[in-house]
Amino acid sequence: MKKTLPVILIIVVLIITASVVIGVKRTKVVDWEESFDEKSNKPYGVSVLYKELPKLFKDYKVRTVYHQPSSYLSANSEDGYGEHVAQGNYIIIGNSDYLEDDSIDELLSFVDAGNTLFLSDYYFPQKLHDTLEVSVKYIDNEKDSISFLSLKHLNIPAITLDRNVSDQYFSDFDSINHSVLGFSKIDYKHPNFLQVPFGDGTIYLHLEPKIFTNYHLLKEDRYQYIEGALSYLPDNNVYFDSYTKIQTGYDGDVEQESNLGWFLEQLSFRWAWFTAIVFGILFMIFNAKRRQRIIKIVKPLQNTTVAFVKTVSNLYFDTKDHKNLIDKKITYFLEKIRRDLNLNTDVLDEQFTEKLATKTGKKLDDIKKLVNYINLMRSKNEFFEENLIKLNRHIEAFYTK
Template sequence: MFKDQEVTYLKENIYDYLFHNVKDTTFGNYICIKPNAYKLDEDGFDYLLSFINKGDHAFLSLNYFSEHLSDTLQFTTTYLDEAIFSPEELKQLKGELYLENTSFKHQPFLYDRNIRRTYFDSYDENNTIVLGTIEIDGVKQPNFIKVYYGKGAIFLHSNPVVFTNYNMLNGNENYVENVLSYLPTEDILWDPQIKSSNYSNSNEEDQESIFKFFLQHPSLTWFLGVSFLGLTLFMLFNARRKQRAIPIIKPLQNSTIEFAQTISNLYLKEEDHKNLVDKKIAYFLEKIREKYLIDTNNLNTQFIENLALKSNNDIQGTRYLINTIIALNKKTECSKNELLILNKMIENFFKK
């Protein structure tokens, strides 16, 4: 989508990045899609707004918006499914989303799960326009708004789950394209929110708050002073003690390789290829259950399609592998060549 724009994947907090790399210039578009943006603290958000005020833009798609953010931009949010977390309950949350632009205003975008009923129930109509809605009990409620701020604007979206891989299937990728198309054609700062700020005053206040609490109470202040004094005395006296020699303990030898060689030689000598084929099939199915969370009790067409989709393998190759496994399972004896072919097919399958 942004092939003509430079996309910067932030590996540091947005506050630190702007402070060190942007300062008096502009950055273009800031995008953050997360369940929540708690690492975008008050100082970081205010600093970001100072750039938006000069003409930059930001896109925030979150399940939960901080109180500081909503107070600053003057909006309130309703969370109808705030207490729902279990997979079974989330699967029941179907959604019907709309975009207000006349080009696709009457086109619903349908989602079959995980769409929390979150919407903006109030906002400043003098600087805010509604760009998208979600249908709740037959009524369309705003879930995508644009808030003008100085020369720039900030876009707020309340359903970040629509940007996940699963929800960009069956034509719903058009919804994502249309939503992000509101951003101007400028460079992108993509923020995965992986680090807290090293320079924000908000973080410093949090770190100092414990000590401030201790110093506000005389008894806790004495406790803190005595603890530091005791720790200092312990370190001074302990440093004078002579440390006993540490005995050298040889590490245990790893006999795993020797054991594997012994077992492999045993099977090679016995030429029990069917036994090895059964073990390879059992190991393959166990890894499928563990890695892709697919039930392997019934190796039918639906199983093959799910496995090909989740493993990023083509459907024809996956079907050939599963049919080979079914055929070898029915045999009472297998040749060495069949064992080697099965092993090669399984190795190629997991290389994808």
């Protein structure tokens, strides 16, 4: 016992020292994940915009939609069982790839009845592209990752958008019926904001959802651009989409705060917590000394290949080396396509997409989503856990469907 006492004292001192250091200095790391969550105060959340909507649409109801548009709009229709008939502006900021065909049909019916859809994302579901006859391409920002956004018909100066590696623009659309409202370049040759008439209503398609986030809304005079873009919406009720933001484990985790965090911010609770940890460790040490040592069971050697692969992948994941993992997943996937299907994967264009869909017998829309996302990942310089999860989901869907 006398020999173990110094060791125990050293352990207690180390634990107390670590507790003091943690309590005195905390390093806060900025999370640049593009969650577009209306509850998130992080740079790329949209809590500021969400709080300002009641002021922009004064005297009108602002509702948050936590369901698929197909179920929510059908329930709140004239023949539905909801509490009201949905009328007004339906706003979707980012993460629009969750929209299935039935939800797109319901949104188009909603617009056709005289309502408005405002959709801002880097790209849209393929059915929406086909129905509205629009195509989207992107251009890399080779210098300083700076973009320039402007509105065509409003007397608002062009704004800069930093931390933006590429610009999306509408490469093909109906120039007779569709109206260009904004551009993503100073040359006014790359439209990124369209007004599309549909039935008795209007659809607004916008290709830079990042501008609506907290980081840009609170920086310089960029709020003028956001107010101008939303000024095209009629004065009416607002339905703000939040379906994808609550899908934890699907497209990324919703921003959550630990319940223990508040207690650790209180000095007395923090010391009580660390004291309990110290005494718990001491209890385990003394309790272990009073028991007979466990006789080890010698197990035969096993094939640890799978465990090794899991260990390496967990190492990349724990170090947040998302780029490395994404590159490897894309490389291994394309290698399997070349080996199993004898397809050339040097250029992932429409011809490659059609050949892949034909050889695998899978839906062309699903293959387009996968190929478009792989091309998007190849064009990005900055990666987050959400990108890795989305890529993995697309690849798994390719093998399971």
